[in-house]
Amino acid sequence: MPLPARNSLPPARSNNAAAGPSNIPVLCAVANELATLLDRETALIRAMKLMEIGPLQADKARLTQLCGTTLKTIDPAVPVSNALKEQWRAVSKKLGDAAIANEMALRVGHAATDQLVSAIIGQIQKDRAVTNAYARPKAIAPGAARRPTLAGVTIDRSL
Helix, strand or coil: CCCCCCCCCCCCCCCCCHHHCCCCCHHHHHHHHHHHHHHHHHHHCCCCCCCHCCHHHHHHHHHHHHHHHHHHCCCCCCCCCCCHHHHHHHHHHHHHHHHHHHHHHHHHHHHHHHHHHHHHHHHHHHHHHCCCCCCCCCCCCCCCCCCCCCCCCCCCCCC
16 A cells, blocks of 8 residues: 655645635625615614615615625635725724614614503503592583482481
8 A cells, every 4th residue: 555655735725815816805895885774774763764764674684694605705714915904894893883883773762662662551551440449520511411420329227
């Protein structure tokens, strides 16, 4: 059984940029577009233009998925220039800031909606509550028809 030659090397991984183009510029472009979309959605939430947010959701999902698939295509063995690294740092910071602001606006909107619904439910329950104590009858406006009310009951027990 022959042994492999001592000077044979394992298949080399791509160590130069010419071996395959990096998708980092594409990722930067998509991430920048997603950050811009998130900023727009956040502004719409804060302006209470909720009907305009719906159409953005499909584009937001598409860009998020595109970011993920583009990220998977980047070969970590391919060297990246410092300029490209700095571009990615700037874009990823912008995207992170936009995502945080968007999440905060959505949480505030959700909390406000919960409080509004709770207040409405509380008012309805208060309006429907049965009075457990005697109270004075409400004053009737002059000229309004009087409804018969039960003023008091006396029971004759002398029989």
